[in-house]
Amino acid sequence: MPAVSYPHRDPIFGLDLFFEGIKLLKVGKFLSRAQQRYELVNNGVNTYTQLVLGDRVIVTREPENIKTVLAAKFRDFEFSHRRKDSCAPILGRGIFTTDGKEWEASRALLRPSFARSLVGDLEVFETHASKMIARIPRDGSTVDLQELFFMLTLDSATDFLFGQSTNVLGTGEARHRGKRFAEHLSYTTSVMSIRGRVGKLAAILPDQEYEDGIKFIHEYIQYYVRRTLEQKAKRGKSVQASSKYVFLEHLAMSESSEKKIQDELLSILLAGRDTTASLLAHLWYTLARRPDVLQKLRSEVLHLGDRAPSFEQIKEMRYLQYCLNEALRLYPVVPMNSRTAVTDTVLPVGGGPVGKSPIFIKSGTQIIYQVWAMHRRKDFYGEDAEVFRPERWETLRPGWQYLPFNGGPRICIGQKFALTEAGYTTIRLLQAFKAIESRDPEEYKESLSLTLSVGNGVKVGLTPA
Ligand code: HEM
Known part of the structure; x- marks a missing residue:
């Protein structure tokens, strides 16, 4: 089942979000806005699709999906070519720019x-x-x-x-x-x-x-x-x-x-x-x-x-x-990250109208995972998820819902x-x-x-x- 789509004003290239993103970066509100978008898209789903300069990408703050990309189906995903291309002139071919x-x-x-x-x-x-x-x-x-x-x-x-x-x-x-x-x-x-x-x-x-x-x-x-x-x-x-x-x-x-x-x-x-x-x-x-x-x-x-x-x-x-x-x-140093599917594959949740079904992922699709938005989910961290409260760690033992180090x-x-x-x-x-x-x-x-x-x-x- 496909995931719900972000309601773009420009349904071909998604330029509405592209220009909004540039403005938000300037005023320092990109991440907080990205978090709110989950509420805008069909009332609080944790995975949706959007357009990035004409390419349809998956956006998620769902631990099960992130775990699938980074661990369970590790070989189905690689760094995006954008990342490799942009890093290569400086970093050459080191741990940060290679796969496989x-x-x-x-x-x-x-x-x-x-x-x-x-x-x-x-x-x-x-x-x-x-x-x-x-x-x-x-x-x-x-x-x-x-x-x-x-x-x-x-x-x-x-x-x-x-x-x-x-x-x-x-x-x-x-x-x-x-x-x-x-x-x-x-x-x-x-x-x-x-x-x-x-x-x-x-x-x-x-x-x-x-x-x-x-x-x-x-x-x-x-x-x-x-x-x-x-x-x-x-x-x-x-x-x-x-x-x-x-x-x-x-x-x-x-x-x-x-x-x-x-x-x-x-x-x-x-x-x-x-x-x-x-x-x-x-x-x-x-x-x-x-x-x-x-x-x-x-x-x-x-x-x-x-x-x-x-x-x-x-x-x-x-x-x-x-x-x-x-x-x-509250302030994950790498607040969002991405991988690209290198084969046709499946993510376990996020498909269908309420986001509970598996999603088919075509080879070449980019998955953007948003750690900032995941770390502020109230269903994981409670009503005070936005508050700095170190004492919560006395009892908290999070799994994939806490991912500052990938x-x-x-x-x-x-x-x-x-x-x-x-x-x-x-x-x-x-x-x-x-x-x-x-x-x-x-x-x-x-x-x-x-x-x-x-x-x-x-x-x-x-x-x-
Ligand atoms: C608070 C500090 C740090 C945070 C939050 C952090 C977070 C991360 C994250 C999220 C990744 C995954 C990036 C990706 O795969 O896209 C990563 C990878 C990596 N980090 Fe850190 N990091 C921190 C400090 C450091 C330090 C101090 C070093 C080395 C001295 C380091 C070395 C690396 C290396 C080499 C990788 C690549 C691992 C691989 O691809 O196999 N990091 N880090």
Whole structure:
């Protein structure tokens, strides 16, 4: 049975939704509107079809369907060509841009290094969190924490991946090159996200800043990859020059080519940087508006005194974990995503007038799954689904209705890294400051690129402890 259709004003190309989408992106209301659309389409179905520039796509916030796409019928679906085409100029052929056997090889190459990387080694987080905290004004004047979080996650991710940090939070010469790298990365990924949405239409206009950015980013990474491979050639098989864990040194021990290592490193950097910064930004955006949550969280952290937390201590702080879960529920960093069917197949629910029958999916159909809208469903999270209430996690054990890190074989490989960095940074901030005040009276606005961030930033004043 087909799913119900969105009642377009333009039933051929769906340009009504296309232009509405552009306006909504500008005012930061794209996701909240996408959530309301489920109510508009036939009174609350959770799967419907709509037109995207003339192509009929399936839109869903139904866990059973998402589970089918990402896990049960994993092989029936791949990334959309739009995504691959838009990412390829920057990311080449790494874990983020490949499917099938090639992706399997990437995953097998990267996973063991991730599994080994973090055990007990939190030094990289300490180094960069302390630099970030030193930059926060102690006289209560306004600071944008989101900007600092983006600097922090770039510095720590590059340190962990290349063995050398961009050091944008630091001082000295290297900082300027790091800053340029950061600027190029932000610009090229924003272009990548636009191209992913509108396809080849965006590529019609030449964009020198984009081309220059890609060149700079590739040269920047190439330098570290070549240096490590040269060390390997000199020392034989082992390249572990550093006492700390360096991801690149582990990759270099495989027989992968220079280009392959570069593509994988850049993919991980992109996957890991904005995402963790966005989680921290949304959590602290909320803490600035919820003194009750802030105080409860501080009281959990304070028994550490000034001491840095260990990996186990972070994991044991239950209220902290609930707050991270809740921030990812209300503000999932990847709020919508998609896959394309590569064969004729079936989704289990969403067809027919009340959305309960299976839906036939023709090969080539795109499935857009909306995690933001799913995470705010009242039938899963109750009448207060829109409220930040960490205590709900005392009893909540969601399955596929909670999906901040994706699920199935392509589940996020950096989940542990991200939650540890976000937890660590939050603890260090709570030890250093006892109160926080929002300096932004406006209501929440989304900023949607490849990932979600806070549209107005996180402008706050902090009181030292
Ligand atoms: C709060 C932080 C993070 C969130 C919410 C998050 C979320 C996600 C999501 C939703 C995906 C699936 C994307 C897709 O298949 O379309 C993903 C994949 C991935 N993530 Fe994360 N991520 C986070 C942090 C990180 C970090 C810190 C790293 C690495 C240091 C990382 C590395 C990756 C990689 C390599 C993939 C691709 C996995 C594959 O395709 O097999 N992520 N992440």
